[in-house]
Amino acid sequence: MDKKERIRELVDIINDLNYHYYVLDNPKVSDKEYDKLYDELVKLEQETGIVLSDSPTQRVGATPLEKFEKHKHLGKLWSLDKCKTALELKNWDTRVRRLIEEYNRENEERLPNPTYVVEYKFDGLTINLTYREGKLVQGATRGNGEIGEAILPQIKTIKSIPLSIKFKGTVEIQGEGLMPLSVLEEYNKTADEPLKNARNAAAGALRNLDPKVTAKRKLIAYFYNVGYIEGKSFNTHLEMIDFLKENRLPVSEYIKTFNSIDEVIEEIERVKEVRNTLDVLTDGLVIKINDMRTREVLGYTQKFPRWAIAYKFEAEEMTTKLIDVKWNVGRTGKVTPTAILEPVEIGGVTVKRATLNNWDDIQRKKVKIGCRVWIRRSNDVIPEIMGTVEDSCENPKEIEKPKECPACGSELIQEGVHIFCPNSLSCKPQLVSRLVHYASRDAMNIEGFSEKTAEQLYEELGLEDIPGLYELKFEQLINLDRFGKKKAENLLNAIEKSKNCRLDSFIFALGIPNVGKKTATDLANTFKSLERLMNATYEELIAIPDIGDKVANNIIEFFTDEKIISNINKLLDEGVNPVYKEEKIENDTIFSGKTVVVTGTIEGISRKEAKEIITKMGGKVSSSVSKKTDYVIVGENPGSKYDKAVELGIKIITGREFLDIIDSFSE
Ligand SMILES: NC(=O)c1ccc[n+]([C@@H]2O[C@H](COP(=O)([O-])OP(=O)(O)OC[C@H]3O[C@@H](n4cnc5c(N)ncnc54)[C@H](O)[C@@H]3O)[C@@H](O)[C@H]2O)c1
Ligand SMILES: [Zn+2]
Structure with a gap:
C-alpha cells in the first residue's frame, strides 16, 4: 500500500475510533493502541504534505451529539500536544525558548525566562462552565472545541461545583469531571454492568440524558483554566488559579512551578512513583508556561497551544x-x-x-x-x-x-x-498451600521448607495434615528424592525448632481467612494467649481498631470448626508452644520515665519512628510542651514548640544528638 492509501485508511480508522471514544464513551482500543495509529498518521502527513480535509489531526474531539442542546463556547477549548520521553520534552522546551528569544530580539519589551507550571493531567470528561452575573447558567462538554453539548442538569449533580460565585462578569471555566477510583471500585462491586474504566465512567455519566443516573455516579471535578472572562485579565497562570480558588471552584491541591526543564523532568520521575496512590485517574502531567504574555506570543496550532504540553505516563x-x-x-x-x-x-x-x-x-x-x-x-x-x-x-x-x-x-x-472444594483434608493444592503458608517466614519460619517439599511429603509420604509434620521420621525423609542425610536432618531440626514460637506467628500460621500478619499481631497483643483468642467474643474482636465485622466473623467461624480445633489440639499435643512476648520496654535509658516532645524534622527518621523508639526506650511522647516536659528533641525547621521549650528552660536535644542516642541504644 502506498503512503497516500495508508493515509486514507488511517483517517477512516481513527475517525471510527474517535466516534466510539468521544461519542459513545465506549472505546474499541486502548489509548496506547490509538496513539500508535495517530502517530503514524501524523508522520505520514508530515512526510507527504498530504492532509485530508477530514483528518483527525486537524480537529479537536468530535461533533456533539444531537440528543443534547448545543452550546457555543465563548473561548475555544483545545487539545494538548503530547510527549512520552524526557528528550521529547526537552525538544519542546528548546522550541519554546527559541520562539521567546526570537521575540526578544525584535521587541523592546522582553518576555521573562520561562517558569513552568506542572499539574496533573486528569483523565475524565472535559467540562466548561458558564457563569453570568455570578450565577452558573451553563455547563457543557468540549465537543469539537467550538461547540459542545449543554449538560447543565448533569453537571449540577457534582456537589463541589458552586451554583453561584463572587465574580459578576461573564466567565467560562474549564476543568475535568472525574469518577474517583474508590467510587468506581465500590460501584463495580454490585453493578449489573461493571464500568470498564474511570474515564468512560465519568464521560458516560455526564452524557446520560437522565441526571439522576449522573448523580448516582458521585462524580467530582477539578478546574484549571479560564477560557473566557469579561473585564479582567491575568498576568500568570497562578493568578488565574488563585481567581478560581477565590471563587471557590474545586482546584487540585497539586500544582508546582519550576524554573528549568530539568527540574520538571525530576518532578515527573517523582510523580511516576506516587501516581498510583491518587484516587483519581491521571494519564500524565501537563506542563504549561506560567506567563500569559509569553502564551500570546507562542500561540496555537490547529489543535493545541504551543505553550503547553502533556507528558504521558505509561499506559495502565x-x-x-x-x-x-x-x-x-x-x-x-x-x-x-x-x-x-x-x-x-x-x-x-x-x-x-x-x-x-x-x-x-x-x-x-x-x-x-x-x-x-x-x-x-x-x-x-x-x-x-x-x-x-x-x-x-x-x-x-x-x-x-x-x-x-x-x-x-x-x-x-x-x-x-x-x-469451594469441601475436601479440605485430601485435596492436594489445599494441603500443599496450607503447609507452605504454615512453614513460611512470617509464620512458623521452618527453614528449607519449599512448595516442592510440601508436594513430596503429600505425594510420597501421604502427609495429610499439618500436625503430621511433627511426626516425620529421619528414615522416611532420607528415602525421598533429592533428600540426603544433611537435608533430612536440617528439615527435622527446623521443624523441631518451630515448636517454640511466638503467639502472633502461630496465629498467622493458622491461616484464618483475612487474618494477615498485622491482624495476627493485633490479636496476640489483645488476647495474649491462644486459649483466650479461641474463646474471644464478637464484641471483643470488633473492639480492636483495625478489625471489622467481616474479619471478626471469620475468626469466630474459624474457631468453631471442629476439624480445626482438633488440629490445633494435635499441634499442642505434639509440643508446639506459642508464647506471647511482651514488647520489652527498657527502663534504664535516658528517656526512661521521662516525657518527651519532638518538633521539626530529623534527617533519616520519620516522626512515627522517632516516637516508637522513644516509647521503646521507656519514654512517654507528648504533643505539647509544658512544665512537665523533660526533653524537647529539636529537628530542622522546628515550630513554636521550640520557642516554648526555651522559654520554660526545658532541656533541648538536637536531632544529631538524638540520632547518636539511638545508635548507642541499639548497639
Ligand atoms: N482509545 C481510543 O479509542 C481513543 C480515541 C480517541 C482519543 N483517545 C485518547 O485521547 C487522547 C487525545 O484526546 P484529547 O484531545 O481528548 O485529550 P488530550 O489527551 O489531548 O488532552 C487534552 C485534554 O486534557 C484535559 N486536561 C486534563 N488535565 C488538564 C490540565 N491540568 N490542564 C489542561 N488540560 C487538562 C483537558 O480537558 C484537555 O481537553 C489520545 O492521545 C488518546 O490517548 C483514545
Ligand atoms: Zn479439591
Whole structure:
C-alpha cells in the first residue's frame, strides 16, 4: 500500500475510533493502541504534505451529539500536544525558548525566562462552565472545541461545583469531571454492568440524558483554566488559579512551578512513583508556561497551544485476547478463575494472566473465551480484567462454572459468590498451600521448607495434615528424592525448632481467612494467649481498631470448626508452644520515665519512628510542651514548640544528638 492509501485508511480508522471514544464513551482500543495509529498518521502527513480535509489531526474531539442542546463556547477549548520521553520534552522546551528569544530580539519589551507550571493531567470528561452575573447558567462538554453539548442538569449533580460565585462578569471555566477510583471500585462491586474504566465512567455519566443516573455516579471535578472572562485579565497562570480558588471552584491541591526543564523532568520521575496512590485517574502531567504574555506570543496550532504540553505516563490499560480460563484451588479451598491471555505489554511488563474474581464477575463483565478484554495493571497490583471489548469476539465460547474440583474431583459447594472444594483434608493444592503458608517466614519460619517439599511429603509420604509434620521420621525423609542425610536432618531440626514460637506467628500460621500478619499481631497483643483468642467474643474482636465485622466473623467461624480445633489440639499435643512476648520496654535509658516532645524534622527518621523508639526506650511522647516536659528533641525547621521549650528552660536535644542516642541504644 502506498503512503497516500495508508493515509486514507488511517483517517477512516481513527475517525471510527474517535466516534466510539468521544461519542459513545465506549472505546474499541486502548489509548496506547490509538496513539500508535495517530502517530503514524501524523508522520505520514508530515512526510507527504498530504492532509485530508477530514483528518483527525486537524480537529479537536468530535461533533456533539444531537440528543443534547448545543452550546457555543465563548473561548475555544483545545487539545494538548503530547510527549512520552524526557528528550521529547526537552525538544519542546528548546522550541519554546527559541520562539521567546526570537521575540526578544525584535521587541523592546522582553518576555521573562520561562517558569513552568506542572499539574496533573486528569483523565475524565472535559467540562466548561458558564457563569453570568455570578450565577452558573451553563455547563457543557468540549465537543469539537467550538461547540459542545449543554449538560447543565448533569453537571449540577457534582456537589463541589458552586451554583453561584463572587465574580459578576461573564466567565467560562474549564476543568475535568472525574469518577474517583474508590467510587468506581465500590460501584463495580454490585453493578449489573461493571464500568470498564474511570474515564468512560465519568464521560458516560455526564452524557446520560437522565441526571439522576449522573448523580448516582458521585462524580467530582477539578478546574484549571479560564477560557473566557469579561473585564479582567491575568498576568500568570497562578493568578488565574488563585481567581478560581477565590471563587471557590474545586482546584487540585497539586500544582508546582519550576524554573528549568530539568527540574520538571525530576518532578515527573517523582510523580511516576506516587501516581498510583491518587484516587483519581491521571494519564500524565501537563506542563504549561506560567506567563500569559509569553502564551500570546507562542500561540496555537490547529489543535493545541504551543505553550503547553502533556507528558504521558505509561499506559495502565490495554486490550488483548482471552485464550482460556483455568480454575485453581487455594489454601481455603476457594476455587477461583485465572484468565490466560494473549501476551500483552503493559507498562514495560508482559502480562499473560489476569484475575477474574468469580463466576458472577465473569457473567457481569460478559467475558467469553475468544473475545478481546480490557486489562488494567497498575504497578504492583495483579492485572485485572475490567470488561469485554464490544463486538470483538471470534467464535466466542462461554466460560463454564466448574461443578467438580479441578484438583481432586470432589463436588464443589457454593457459598455466596464463591465456590469451594469441601475436601479440605485430601485435596492436594489445599494441603500443599496450607503447609507452605504454615512453614513460611512470617509464620512458623521452618527453614528449607519449599512448595516442592510440601508436594513430596503429600505425594510420597501421604502427609495429610499439618500436625503430621511433627511426626516425620529421619528414615522416611532420607528415602525421598533429592533428600540426603544433611537435608533430612536440617528439615527435622527446623521443624523441631518451630515448636517454640511466638503467639502472633502461630496465629498467622493458622491461616484464618483475612487474618494477615498485622491482624495476627493485633490479636496476640489483645488476647495474649491462644486459649483466650479461641474463646474471644464478637464484641471483643470488633473492639480492636483495625478489625471489622467481616474479619471478626471469620475468626469466630474459624474457631468453631471442629476439624480445626482438633488440629490445633494435635499441634499442642505434639509440643508446639506459642508464647506471647511482651514488647520489652527498657527502663534504664535516658528517656526512661521521662516525657518527651519532638518538633521539626530529623534527617533519616520519620516522626512515627522517632516516637516508637522513644516509647521503646521507656519514654512517654507528648504533643505539647509544658512544665512537665523533660526533653524537647529539636529537628530542622522546628515550630513554636521550640520557642516554648526555651522559654520554660526545658532541656533541648538536637536531632544529631538524638540520632547518636539511638545508635548507642541499639548497639
Ligand atoms: N482509545 C481510543 O479509542 C481513543 C480515541 C480517541 C482519543 N483517545 C485518547 O485521547 C487522547 C487525545 O484526546 P484529547 O484531545 O481528548 O485529550 P488530550 O489527551 O489531548 O488532552 C487534552 C485534554 O486534557 C484535559 N486536561 C486534563 N488535565 C488538564 C490540565 N491540568 N490542564 C489542561 N488540560 C487538562 C483537558 O480537558 C484537555 O481537553 C489520545 O492521545 C488518546 O490517548 C483514545
Ligand atoms: Zn479439591
